[in-house]
Amino acid sequence: MKRHWNTYLAMRKNQLRALKNIPELMVLLWSSGSVLVVAELASRLTLGLLPLAGLWVGKLIVDFVLAASKHSGQDPSRLWFLLAVEFGIGCLGAVLARAIDYWDSRIADEFAKHSSLLVMKHASTLDLQSFEDPVFYDTLERARCQTTDRIGILKNLGELLQQGVTLISLSIGVMMFSPLMFALLILAVVPAFLGESHFASLGYSLAYSLVPLRRELDYLRELGTKKESAKELKVFRLGDFLYDRFSDVNDEVIGRTRNLAKRRLRGGVVFGVIGSLGYYGAYAALLYRTVSGQLTLGELTFVAGALAGCSRQVQSVFSSFTNIAHQALFLTDLFAFLAVKPAICNTIDAIPAPRVIRDGFEFRNVSFAYPGINKYVLKDVNLRIGAGERVALVGENGQGKTTLVKLIPRLYEPTSGKILLDGIDLREYDIDSLRREIGVIFQDFVHYDMTARENITLGRIEYARDELQLAEAARKSGAGKIIDALPHGFDQMLGKRFEDGTDLSGGEWQKFALARAYLRDAGILILDEPTAALDALAEYEVFNRFAELTTGKIAILISHRLSTVRMADRIVVLKDGEIHEEGTHHQLIASGGRYANMFERQAASYR
Numbered sequence: 001m002k003r004h005w006n007t008y009l010a011m012r013k014n015q016l017r018a019l020k021n022i023p024e025l026m027v028l029l030w031s032s033g034s035v036l037v038v039a040e041l042a043s044r045l046t047l048g049l050l051p052l053a054g055l056w057v058g059k060l061i062v063d064f065v066l067a068a069s070k071h072s073g074q075d076p077s078r079l080w081f082l083l084a085v086e087f088g089i090g091c092l093g094a095v096l097a098r099a100i101d102y103w104d105s106r107i108a109d110e111f112a113k114h115s116s117l118l119v120m121k122h123a124s125t126l127d128l129q130s131f132e133d134p135v136f137y138d139t140l141e142r143a144r145c146q147t148t149d150r151i152g153i154l155k156n157l158g159e160l161l162q163q164g165v166t167l168i169s170l171s172i173g174v175m176m177f178s179p180l181m182f183a184l185l186i187l188a189v190v191p192a193f194l195g196e197s198h199f200a201s202l203g204y205s206l207a208y209s210l211v212p213l214r215r216e217l218d219y220l221r222e223l224g225t226k227k228e229s230a231k232e233l234k235v236f237r238l239g240d241f242l243y244d245r246f247s248d249v250n251d252e253v254i255g256r257t258r259n260l261a262k263r264r265l266r267g268g269v270v271f272g273v274i275g276s277l278g279y280y281g282a283y284a285a286l287l288y289r290t291v292s293g294q295l296t297l298g299e300l301t302f303v304a305g306a307l308a309g310c311s312r313q314v315q316s317v318f319s320s321f322t323n324i325a326h327q328a329l330f331l332t333d334l335f336a337f338l339a340v341k342p343a344i345c346n347t348i349d350a351i352p353a354p355r356v357i358r359d360g361f362e363f364r365n366v367s368f369a370y371p372g373i374n375k376y377v378l379k380d381v382n383l384r385i386g387a388g389e390r391v392a393l394v395g396e397n398g399q400g401k402t403t404l405v406k407l408i409p410r411l412y413e414p415t416s417g418k419i420l421l422d423g424i425d426l427r428e429y430d431i432d433s434l435r436r437e438i439g440v441i442f443q444d445f446v447h448y449d450m451t452a453r454e455n456i457t458l459g460r461i462e463y464a465r466d467e468l469q470l471a472e473a474a475r476k477s478g479a480g481k482i483i484d485a486l487p488h489g490f491d492q493m494l495g496k497r498f499e500d501g502t503d504l505s506g507g508e509w510q511k512f513a514l515a516r517a518y519l520r521d522a523g524i525l526i527l528d529e530p531t532a533a534l535d536a537l538a539e540y541e542v543f544n545r546f547a548e549l550t551t552g553k554i555a556i557l558i559s560h561r562l563s564t565v566r567m568a569d570r571i572v573v574l575k576d577g578e579i580h581e582e583g584t585h586h587q588l589i590a591s592g593g594r595y596a597n598m599f600e601r602q603a604a605s606y607r
């Protein structure tokens, strides 16, 4: 029992703490559209006061009618005036309600846009490391959902304000007649509030704990429908397996949700009865006082109306409040995400990266371990890459080649040691300006489901309108020939995601990636197995051009094909994160080491 209570308290505290998200939400809301927010608030405030005004005019009408029935000959013009006012109030209410619907939907749109942009923008500033961390990835996923799933809370906030105004104005009315009655009413709804919020926090904990299951569902759904997996699923006949697995996981989600819904139903019934008791107790007291002549009929109408209104409002205020608190918990995901700060960022006095590189790079005792993993992937690497030098990195899978080149654009920082560019630590350069000087194609480069033109211009968006540069990059990379064969040329949609899209082969996509790198016109080119999907001949062709294109530039290329690697000025063999040997092709062959061995094996396979 005691433990139960403690968890309960902890949960409640957690829920109230989430309300701290509300001010932050308000700021976000305000920046999404201040004019809309003001219009909405003004309408809600006015609408909130209308019930009191309506009841008051109603009371005046009843009292007038009663007096007229007792003493004939009263001037009826006052009655028509009161009626006109009541009518006006009714019309105003209807108009405001429509206006609020309109503001609400506009605010929802603007908020979704503004917060989605914020999340995208923020995500782009974060470290790569964050994205490779599954816990962070969960946070990002949840934050992303908040930009559209939390639209409800905006409406709830407006409703809460309106209900609050109505409640306060009506309570003042009720209290004017009997403070006791008001107290009775409040007492009746407090249990309902506690119950509501209790279930709300249970609901949140449940939703939170279901995240991994929901992710699994998403994954299974994706796996079952993606074209990348279709081939293998068919051949291995995995359809039924996926079907059963999906169904099981889904049943578990449904089961856990249903349990909570049942408990909530039972609790809701009990609290609802308690609330009704309070209301009817007060109503009985009111009737008694009217019958015994302490209240007029008009006053009865007014107080009974106000009482009913209050009872409704107290409950809806509490339930809006609980809704808000509940949803505010989810907002923690959004704000927690927005609060993540990149660890790799500019120093205050960051300097721009050199446009023309004089000395090149120097890795000085660089060691690196991926954060949270207790194993060095690079160990005490010392390497110089001179200006205009073409270096090839060679080694079997998992030796640290990709990791090494990730350090150059500062996607990661060395765990120890440092990397210098023109004698200055990379950390002292402005990151954007450094990255602008680097053109890189990663092993897992992106296929953009966009037009052929965009697939190239994304390499350097400033050149989006420069047809000459575009055609040049297409020609150099070999993408030009592919484009010539496309039905819509440069404007052909690539990929299968959108209508009229044409999918390309791996090698063809790679040529577009190369075109991006060329368009980038950077002083440093990094190609991480950019030709893995090309056949040997095509690769030879690409590298032939590559050699002439990289004159005067620093080029780092990673390839398994030693026939192309030999074009490099210097070859560096990595093994277990250490530099095993380095030299020109001929030097390495002559020394008869690991490289010579690899080369011999590959050459043999071609014979």
Ligand SMILES: Nc1ncnc2c1ncn2[C@@H]1O[C@H](COP(=O)(O)OP(=O)(O)O)[C@@H](O)[C@H]1O
Pocket: 132, 370, 373, 377, 395, 396, 397, 398, 399, 400, 401, 402, 403, 404
């Ligand atoms: N994001 C990562 N997080 C943790 N370990 C990683 C990550 N990327 C690569 N590794 C590990 O680092 C080692 C070197 O990988 P990598 O640099 O990709 O090798 P290569 O490019 O030479 O094949 C491997 O053992 C790999 O499993």
Ligand SMILES: [Mg+2]
Pocket: 398, 401, 402, 403, 443, 528
């Ligand atoms: Mg690699």
